[in-house]
Amino acid sequence: MNVIDPIILFFLLGLVAGLLRSELRLPAAIYEFVSILLLLAIGLKGGVELAKQPFADLLPDMLAVVAMGFFLTLLAFPVLRFVGRFKRADAASIAAHYGSVSVGTYAVAVAYFGSRQITFEEHMPLLLVMLEIPAILVGIVLARGVSRQTRWSEVAHEVFLGKGIVLLVGGLLIGWAAGSDGLASIKPLFFDLFKGILALFLLEMGLLTATQMGGLRRYGLFLVVFGVGMPLCSSLVGIGLGLALGLSVGGTAMLATLAASASYIAVPAAMRISVPEANPTLSLGASLGVTFPFNVLVGIPIYYALAVWAHTFVGG
Amino acid sequence: MNVIDPIILFFLLGLVAGLLRSELRLPAAIYEFVSILLLLAIGLKGGVELAKQPFADLLPDMLAVVAMGFFLTLLAFPVLRFVGRFKRADAASIAAHYGSVSVGTYAVAVAYFGSRQITFEEHMPLLLVMLEIPAILVGIVLARGVSRQTRWSEVAHEVFLGKGIVLLVGGLLIGWAAGSDGLASIKPLFFDLFKGILALFLLEMGLLTATQMGGLRRYGLFLVVFGVGMPLCSSLVGIGLGLALGLSVGGTAMLATLAASASYIAVPAAMRISVPEANPTLSLGASLGVTFPFNVLVGIPIYYALAVWAHTFVGG
Amino acid sequence: MNVIDPIILFFLLGLVAGLLRSELRLPAAIYEFVSILLLLAIGLKGGVELAKQPFADLLPDMLAVVAMGFFLTLLAFPVLRFVGRFKRADAASIAAHYGSVSVGTYAVAVAYFGSRQITFEEHMPLLLVMLEIPAILVGIVLARGVSRQTRWSEVAHEVFLGKGIVLLVGGLLIGWAAGSDGLASIKPLFFDLFKGILALFLLEMGLLTATQMGGLRRYGLFLVVFGVGMPLCSSLVGIGLGLALGLSVGGTAMLATLAASASYIAVPAAMRISVPEANPTLSLGASLGVTFPFNVLVGIPIYYALAVWAHTFVGG
Amino acid sequence: MEGHTRKLLTIVTEAAVEATLLRDIERLGANGYTITDARGKGGRGVRNAGWEASSNIRIEVVCDTDTAAVIATYLQTHYYDNYAMILFVSDIDVLRPEKF
Amino acid sequence: MEGHTRKLLTIVTEAAVEATLLRDIERLGANGYTITDARGKGGRGVRNAGWEASSNIRIEVVCDTDTAAVIATYLQTHYYDNYAMILFVSDIDVLRPEKF
Amino acid sequence: MEGHTRKLLTIVTEAAVEATLLRDIERLGANGYTITDARGKGGRGVRNAGWEASSNIRIEVVCDTDTAAVIATYLQTHYYDNYAMILFVSDIDVLRPEKF
Numbered sequence A, B, C: 001m002n003v004i005d006p007i008i009l010f011f012l013l014g015l016v017a018g019l020l021r022s023e024l025r026l027p028a029a030i031y032e033f034v035s036i037l038l039l040l041a042i043g044l045k046g047g048v049e050l051a052k053q054p055f056a057d058l059l060p061d062m063l064a065v066v067a068m069g070f071f072l073t074l075l076a077f078p079v080l081r082f083v084g085r086f087k088r089a090d091a092a093s094i095a096a097h098y099g100s101v102s103v104g105t106y107a108v109a110v111a112y113f114g115s116r117q118i119t120f121e122e123h124m125p126l127l128l129v130m131l132e133i134p135a136i137l138v139g140i141v142l143a144r145g146v147s148r149q150t151r152w153s154e155v156a157h158e159v160f161l162g163k164g165i166v167l168l169v170g171g172l173l174i175g176w177a178a179g180s181d182g183l184a185s186i187k188p189l190f191f192d193l194f195k196g197i198l199a200l201f202l203l204e205m206g207l208l209t210a211t212q213m214g215g216l217r218r219y220g221l222f223l224v225v226f227g228v229g230m231p232l233c234s235s236l237v238g239i240g241l242g243l244a245l246g247l248s249v250g251g252t253a254m255l256a257t258l259a260a261s262a263s264y265i266a267v268p269a270a271m272r273i274s275v276p277e278a279n280p281t282l283s284l285g286a287s288l289g290v291t292f293p294f295n296v297l298v299g300i301p302i303y304y305a306l307a308v309w310a311h312t313f314v315g316g
Numbered sequence D, E, F: 001m002e003g004h005t006r007k008l009l010t011i012v013t014e015a016a017v018e019a020t021l022l023r024d025i026e027r028l029g030a031n032g033y034t035i036t037d038a039r040g041k042g043g044r045g046v047r048n049a050g051w052e053a054s055s056n057i058r059i060e061v062v063c064d065t066d067t068a069a070v071i072a073t074y075l076q077t078h079y080y081d082n083y084a085m086i087l088f089v090s091d092i093d094v095l096r097p098e099k100f
């Protein structure tokens, strides 16, 4: 077992290259290609497992995770508004980023758990989808109130028909309908290449993280502290919920990781449309410049250790 | 055996996402990449098999297929002109689309036959190439007569050096020269990933089909009926020819599929240059909005059933 | 064993398609994608092997190769300046191209040696990196003298943080840190697909070579002769050095190939910035229009034969 | 060439706002538009990454003077404060004035 | 800056017609052109898909007034009826008038 | 719309020179720029391949008359001889003159 996963090294390569202002950059089309493959692969994998259990059994977990999405956003908001002294819109937008979830972080956790033979409940991709959305709604309401002005049908369209959700849900449904055998023929692309594709994705994420660190420097210490402290708190919520739902150690750790991760795709896009007065440099600086590298480099092992500890002392 | 192939589910995912106006879209560069891989893979596979038989044995099939291309175009034209009451140029252009062939449909049929262990004559990719071209020439002549105005050298350049033909023929020649062993080293990319790449291709095809359905609504019922009826008729011609040439059941079904499929890449490009007064919304609406989904979703199984039936009752 | 490797056939396909003015072209994003994958794969593979031997053992080879880079550039310059009668800047720029190295040629040699089970010292990617840079510095000095005007910090940035070096060195470091087992999970993308990706790369290289041949026609015979003669001379230098360093037959042949190859990515970019008065049509015409196809089609087997001969008669 | 004068309105802004912006532009009277993907730098920093949140689009609208003024004013009121955006107008000659 | 007045001719049309159009433009006297890939919407509907049949290109030609008029008229006669196309002309200052 | 007159400076040149050129442009007073990838043909031949050595970029700078003149002159002196490059300037109306 290696101390450090090679895919993490790709992230570091991107980060260092970005900070040294190398001209390295993945073409936009390739970044999208790689994202599409990851989203579909995660969805497909989850869908195959969904087929194995009755849907009704999953409902409690799904509802609980939605509640967690609401809760985390509402937890982050007052901290940002009153301790961080951000404007209402900014606090709401950043809170929504942290109440939602990062598919990239999830993928790294899958790779991390996979290489350590840690099993987890296989309906996690479904919970991932569930957790992506509530925070967006809360964020908009926190910024605006339940005003008439908000064009909710537009928001719903943006949220439910955004690229990420369509590919995740589409993958889930295809995996669910086709089953493991049905997917055998497309396995070489979506499953065998998964970690290689993830490595490329993390290379680009490193480069993007480097660009966000500039923005951070301007907005100071609070965001850095928040970007580390908030995921740590959220992970505890995730672990508590994992215990309450009776998840395995791996499942608990994965739920903690989901809780701790912060969105940098779906939520920024939705906030840009629905809460345009929020400054995206702040939220992306925190979620991409601090929390993503923190989670990927040190967070995931911590959350796993916490889950083991919790299962031994609390759950045992 | 699944009722429905997962690659078809990708097509449906794209179609539904498109109809719901999701923002999902494959970048243009990725669509081209995926097309290039499919065309090369089909060519390579065919080329490997070509090497195994003397070229002279294939000549009758090749000539017969060219004749079929002429015949199908000439069959479609009067129907479109006199029953459908289309302008001369439009009737000629649509007829050319249906006299030619769709590589995407062929790829789906390959996957369909493959997962059902149905064998077919391996020189089909060669027939695919043969069938692509005659319809274009007939279409131009139908629209213009054999006028001096037509810059035939330009047309020839456009047709024979278009991306599709170059990649198919190039793949055939490389496969033929290198043989099965020679290709072993590039097998992981071109053969193992084939169905995964095809899944991505069909996802985008679903999205494209959705955009074409809008155009259809405007031009009404006739195109829809034609888009379903024409491939059914063409498939019968294909089956007849398959029997006449003494093809296997699988080969007959494949020839029926080729006959039934309608072009949406090579012919539109050629018609746009050579018969510009033809409205591309009509031909693409029919071939992409009706015939492609029809063939992919229900046509291929029908053509196979017809081939089985024909071999039992006629050929037997 | 085939007479001709299929990847070479892809090069020829691109070349012929380009010369026939086919519209075939790889999208820019895909060309970059393919390049990125090749550079990372070469780096990773080298890195894995580096981990197996103490770094100090490699230092002599590295220094020797740097010296060879200086030497080859200084060898080419007077020939170009006084025999070819090129302007000072042009002679310096072309010399730099030939003193440096082509990753594409190296990749073809790897494939060629691989399919013939010829082993070579596995730290070659490290030597590749070493050989890329000195020629650029010599080229600039030859064009300008060691003038104050040259913004050396900019040059260093351009050279050391260019895409190629970052990916090669990054790959080396990741491979070195992760080791062979660590890379198992990303092997399917970077190693199994290597030759398929290389085939696509060579297809595009063929198309690019065709565009450069036009430029050549204008500048005449000397460049063609130089584009064949220089690599032949350089290969002898490479073979001599290989013997002196005590490399294996394969390693000697590989070093000869590196010496014989001419840059068409890193050096053109650096020269464009640092010696802008040099005409890129000349240097690219020679390196891409003559030397690359020469090396790929006939050079590599020649260099191997020379290495065998040298080891038998000189080294034995 | 008997040209007719029209206005060319060029907008450079965030890719994230594309759908909304096009809807507004059409509602305000534009008969068409042309979009190219772009990157750049301005008051709100560098915008050149390969993901939507940091990339630009460049929109051109050919229209008459009034429509150009209406769109420009609307965008100034509704977008300028919150989005990275620039906008400029120039005079052009067109051949088919009835189209725009 | 001692500028000289020239014309900038901008054409937005179907990608499918690129090769033919460029041949015509050069034949009619243009010394060069610049192309960017584009998408858009106009009288012939939305053109924004990733395949050639539904994507646009945007061509710019810098030339003198006469050449601009010749090209514009030719395109109007030969392309307007059958292709999705718009075309407009504006005044520009250039530094090296002999080039255009 | 109370527009203010500014200049739009458009440069088409080799992609290889992007970083250097942008540095120069900013140093000479531009507050921003917009870049699109392009291909084309001119005095130095066809530039349309998928690799940097043979592809173009198209840079737009909105600025005041003086800055436009300064940049144009600088580029003419420092780039024209050695790089494939064209440059032209046109008049535009902008809404927020203080920005440029």
Ligand SMILES: Nc1ncnc2c1ncn2[C@@H]1O[C@H](COP(=O)(O)O)[C@@H](O)[C@H]1O
Residues within 6 Å of the ligand: D012, D013, D039, D040, D041, D042, D043, D044, D045, D046, D047, D056, D083, D084, D085, D086, F030, F031, F032, F033, F034, F035, F060, F061, F062, F063, F100
């Ligand atoms: N002076 C300028 N000239 C050309 N483009 C500009 C200029 N200023 C801004 N832009 C473009 O407009 C986008 C948004 O500008 P801003 O709101 O100033 O950040 C930038 O990312 C650039 O692409």
Ligand SMILES: Nc1ncnc2c1ncn2[C@@H]1O[C@H](COP(=O)(O)O)[C@@H](O)[C@H]1O
Residues within 6 Å of the ligand: D030, D031, D032, D033, D034, D035, D060, D061, D062, D063, D100, E012, E013, E039, E040, E041, E042, E043, E044, E045, E046, E047, E056, E083, E084, E085, E086
């Ligand atoms: N009013 C307009 N402003 C800007 N671009 C337009 C306009 N009308 C049409 N276009 C562009 O020109 C293309 C062809 O136009 P059309 O022939 O009207 O469909 C469209 O796809 C748009 O990209």
Ligand SMILES: Nc1ncnc2c1ncn2[C@@H]1O[C@H](COP(=O)(O)O)[C@@H](O)[C@H]1O
Residues within 6 Å of the ligand: E030, E031, E032, E033, E034, E035, E060, E061, E062, E063, E100, F012, F013, F039, F040, F041, F042, F043, F044, F045, F046, F047, F056, F083, F084, F085, F086
């Ligand atoms: N007359 C022209 N009209 C439009 N673009 C041009 C023109 N001439 C040159 N260009 C563009 O500017 C680039 C460099 O021009 P050149 O230095 O003349 O080769 C070309 O590759 C074209 O993209």
Ligand code: NA
Residues within 6 Å of the ligand: A072, A097, A098, A099, A100, A101, A102, A234, A258, A259, A260, A261, A262, A263
């Ligand atoms: Na979260």
Ligand code: NA
Residues within 6 Å of the ligand: B072, B097, B098, B099, B100, B101, B102, B234, B258, B259, B260, B261, B262, B263
């Ligand atoms: Na057909």
Ligand code: NA
Residues within 6 Å of the ligand: C072, C097, C098, C099, C100, C101, C234, C258, C259, C260, C261, C262, C263
């Ligand atoms: Na060399």
